[in-house]
Amino acid sequence: MVTPILPLTLSQVQVVKQGKRILGPLDYKLSGRGITVVLGPNGSGKTTFLRTMHGLEHIRSGRLYWACTTLAARKSQAFVFQTPILLRRTVLDNIAYPLLVDGSTKATAYARAQEIAERIGLGGLLGVMGTAISGGEKQKLALARALVRKPQVLFLDEPCANLDGSATKDIEAILMDEKANGTRLIMSTHNVAQARRLADDVIFLYRGLLHDQGPSATFFTTPATSEALTFLNGGILA
Amino acid sequence: MIKKAVLAAVLTCAPLASIAEDFKMAVTTSFANSGLAEVLLPEIQADIDLNVQLLIVGTGQAIKLGEQGDVDAILVHSRPAEDKFIDQGFGTHRREIMYNDFIIIGPSVDPAQAKSSALTVEAFDKIAQSKADFVSRGDDSGTHKVELNLWKKSHITPEGDWYKSVGQGMGAALNTAAGMNAYILADRASWLNFGNKQDLAIVFEGDPLLFNQYAYIPVNPEKHAHMNVAAAKRLEAWLVSPRAKALIEGYQIDGKKLFVFNAQPK
Amino acid sequence: MNDIWAGLTQAGRLIISLDPTLIEITARSFKVTLTATLLSVAIGLPLGAWLAISRFRFRRLVIAVMNALMGLPPVVIGLMVYVILSRSGPLGVLGLLFTTSAMVIAQTIIISPIIASVAHQVVRDLWAEYHDLLISINTSRWQRTRTLIWDSKRGLMTASLTGFGRAIGEVGAIMIVGGNIEHATRVLTTAISLETGRGNFAMALALGFVLIASALLVNLVMHHISRTERGSRW
Numbered sequence: 001m002v003t004p005i006l007p008l009t010l011s012q013v014q015v016v017k018q019g020k021r022i023l024g025p026l027d028y029k030l031s032g033r034g035i036t037v038v039l040g041p042n043g044s045g046k047t048t049f050l051r052t053m054h055g056l057e058h059i060r061s062g063r064l065y066w067a068c069t070t071l072a073a074r075k076s077q078a079f080v081f082q083t084p085i086l087l088r089r090t091v092l093d094n095i096a097y098p099l100l101v102d103g104s105t106k107a108t109a110y111a112r113a114q115e116i117a118e119r120i121g122l123g124g125l126l127g128v129m130g131t132a133i134s135g136g137e138k139q140k141l142a143l144a145r146a147l148v149r150k151p152q153v154l155f156l157d158e159p160c161a162n163l164d165g166s167a168t169k170d171i172e173a174i175l176m177d178e179k180a181n182g183t184r185l186i187m188s189t190h191n192v193a194q195a196r197r198l199a200d201d202v203i204f205l206y207r208g209l210l211h212d213q214g215p216s217a218t219f220f221t222t223p224a225t226s227e228a229l230t231f232l233n234g235g236i237l238a
Numbered sequence: 239m240i241k242k243a244v245l246a247a248v249l250t251c252a253p254l255a256s257i258a259e260d261f262k263m264a265v266t267t268s269f270a271n272s273g274l275a276e277v278l279l280p281e282i283q284a285d286i287d288l289n290v291q292l293l294i295v296g297t298g299q300a301i302k303l304g305e306q307g308d309v310d311a312i313l314v315h316s317r318p319a320e321d322k323f324i325d326q327g328f329g330t331h332r333r334e335i336m337y338n339d340f341i342i343i344g345p346s347v348d349p350a351q352a353k354s355s356a357l358t359v360e361a362f363d364k365i366a367q368s369k370a371d372f373v374s375r376g377d378d379s380g381t382h383k384v385e386l387n388l389w390k391k392s393h394i395t396p397e398g399d400w401y402k403s404v405g406q407g408m409g410a411a412l413n414t415a416a417g418m419n420a421y422i423l424a425d426r427a428s429w430l431n432f433g434n435k436q437d438l439a440i441v442f443e444g445d446p447l448l449f450n451q452y453a454y455i456p457v458n459p460e461k462h463a464h465m466n467v468a469a470a471k472r473l474e475a476w477l478v479s480p481r482a483k484a485l486i487e488g489y490q491i492d493g494k495k496l497f498v499f500n501a502q503p504k
Numbered sequence: 505m506n507d508i509w510a511g512l513t514q515a516g517r518l519i520i521s522l523d524p525t526l527i528e529i530t531a532r533s534f535k536v537t538l539t540a541t542l543l544s545v546a547i548g549l550p551l552g553a554w555l556a557i558s559r560f561r562f563r564r565l566v567i568a569v570m571n572a573l574m575g576l577p578p579v580v581i582g583l584m585v586y587v588i589l590s591r592s593g594p595l596g597v598l599g600l601l602f603t604t605s606a607m608v609i610a611q612t613i614i615i616s617p618i619i620a621s622v623a624h625q626v627v628r629d630l631w632a633e634y635h636d637l638l639i640s641i642n643t644s645r646w647q648r649t650r651t652l653i654w655d656s657k658r659g660l661m662t663a664s665l666t667g668f669g670r671a672i673g674e675v676g677a678i679m680i681v682g683g684n685i686e687h688a689t690r691v692l693t694t695a696i697s698l699e700t701g702r703g704n705f706a707m708a709l710a711l712g713f714v715l716i717a718s719a720l721l722v723n724l725v726m727h728h729i730s731r732t733e734r735g736s737r738w
């Protein structure tokens with residue numbers, strides 16, 4: 001049995017860039033099961049928040065810790081970036097890459113990569129260059145590569161931005177599937193409808209601060225702050 | 239002990255020595271351009287089993303290569319530089335081999351009327367007076383030094399727009415002169431072998447002042463222990479031999495003899 | 505115009521008759537330049553990649569030195585190599601001066617910084633693109649280096665070809681350290697310089713055409729190799 005890396009605790013975490021505080025100070029605890037959706041207008045700090053938890057941002061002050069060592073935690077999490085980063089290799093090579101980094105044999109890595117590619121609907125594209133496929137396929141590829149290591153926690157930064165209805169539906173189905181498998185998902189979006197469909201609980205970020213948070217049942221019906229209410233009603237937040 | 243080992247190694251290698259020994263000699267561009275080397279080198283290889291490798295450079299660089307010990311001998315034509323080289327102990331001795339001559343080349347119409355001159359200094363004087371373009375090697379080579387000496391003898395300081403110092407080898411300087419249709423001092427061999435004459439022609443020749451003496455100088459093994467003294471001696475003996483004399487005097491371009499052999503028996 | 509035509513016909517004649525001298529100096533040109541290119545690739549690619557990925561104390565200094573070396577005229581490098589390899593120089597005992605080895609050394613010094621610099625640029629750009637992903641996947645430094653080098657192989661091949669092109673066309677430095685000795689160190693470029701000096705423009709041009717054609721051939725072959733590779737693997 002793998003050691004659980006959750007809960008993840010953030011205490012008074014602040015991120016500062018070019019003299020500007022862009023996140024925090026905030027406290028947050030990621031635990032339990034299911035899908036957490038991070039909502040907020042453009043520039044509110046969603047990307048920064050997710051990247052901070054994943055360990056990609058330098059924390060100016062505060063503390064962030066996992067239930068195990070940071071090193072062990074790093075191996076059991078994956079991140080799907082807002083704009084997919086694709087290796088200049090084939091689709092299959094892209095998906096197999098994290099396993100090869102872990103030291104899997106080529107045979108196992110490629111077998112597993114192929115299996116996941118087929119599950120995600122990339123089966124017909126295995127030999128195509130990752131940089132040559134369509135935008136929606138790129139998002140799926142990034143997702144497949146993130147899932148290949150069977151992470152305990154999966155960060156997704158607007159995984160369905162720029163995708164049409166059917167591609168979005170495909171990806172949402174995969175995410176629900178992963179949730180059923182026990183993966184802890186935390187994703188950002190500013191698509192309220194999608195949040196309603198997927199979220200078990202919601203975080204609302206505004207101006208770099210954790211403005212509102214709660215289980216989806218209560219958040220969508222009775223948000224605690226007026227900003228969250230405005231946002232949910234499609235209003236524009238200054 | 240070590241000596242014995244080296245000796246043994248040399249002896250075991252001895253059968254390989256039938257592959258000719260390499261011998262590096264720095265020669266001037268003008269000598270190389272004459273084409274005589276192509277006649278002499280194969281004969282040298284056949285007669286004394288020496289593979290002479292020529293480094294074709296200016297006199298200044300030839301002297302420098304000798305000083306540094308990067309060649310085994312030099313074959314040059316600039317008396318003051320040669321004397322200094324020997325005085326400083328870089329060469330063992332100087333052996334005159336042959337001479338050719340310099341000629342004044344110019345536009346075939348000869349705007350300075352240099353053709354009618356009796357003496358070299360007169361021709362130089364006319365060129366300077368007429369301010370017709372003159373290309374100088376300007377590279378401190380043997381030929382350049384001869385040219386400067388001739389100006390000095392003519393009591394002229396060459397300067398002004400008409401005097402173009404190009405800082406290049408004989409061939410490149412001739413190319414420049416051909417392009418500008420200018421006067422230039424060249425050695426006969428380079429001129430005869432030169433393929434880009436355009437409108438240039440010989441305007442003055444024959445003054446003994448224009449004779450160009452070539453001398454062979456082996457590099458001193460006291461300065462550079464790795465020198466191949468035996469090979470240097472063998473080559474010298476060949477260069478002054480009747481065989482060399484026949485080849486040198488027999489060498490012609492367009493039916494014209496280029497070199498006069500004048501080595502003295504020791 | 506006349507000279508160009510004469511040069512072309514002469515080049516054709518030399519090639520068709522398989523002129524032994526031409527073949528000899530062309531083969532030597534390739535031997536020297538390919539050796540120098542291989543050495544420079546072995547030095548330049550890892551150095552470029554390392555400069556792109558690592559942050560260390562003298563990184564700026566190394567880049568400055570690399571750029572300075574790249575800006576030096578080859579003749580100066582030739583002169584420095586001459587002074588070092590000369591019998592009177594520090595490495596004179598090796599007796600390398602006026603050999604093809606000396607020419608390889610000079611060319612390697614000339615093109616290594618070029619290859620390293622292009623490699624640095626190529627890998628740096630790819631590193632900027634891959635950075636977040638490679639960190640996210642928790643790759644080791646060695647894994648990152650390997651991935652970046654492998655995935656920028658086309659750019660790195662261009663870097664190598666640039667180096668090869670510089671080296672095969674170089675004349676100043678190898679003239680000084682090689683000496684342009686017939687049957688020993690004469691290569692295409694030094695032969696061209698010699699023939700130009702003799703006013704044999706047709707011959708010089710003919711050799712020039714052979715030089716252009718061989719450089720072109722190498723580029724085409726390399727391109728072809730990368731194309732077939734793309735077809736089968738990518």
Ligand SMILES: Nc1ncnc2c1ncn2[C@@H]1O[C@H](COP(=O)(O)OP(=O)(O)OP(=O)(O)O)[C@@H](O)[C@H]1O
Nearest residue numbers: 017018020022040041042043044045046047048049
């Ligand atoms: N390197 C940086 N330097 C300065 N400011 C930055 C930097 N990176 C991000 N920011 C600022 O931090 C704020 C939060 O950015 P972030 O990308 O986290 O927003 P977001 O909520 O993900 O927005 P979006 O919905 O547009 O993706 C923005 O105002 C952004 O301009």
Ligand SMILES: [Mg+2]
Nearest residue numbers: 046047082157
């Ligand atoms: Mg974002």
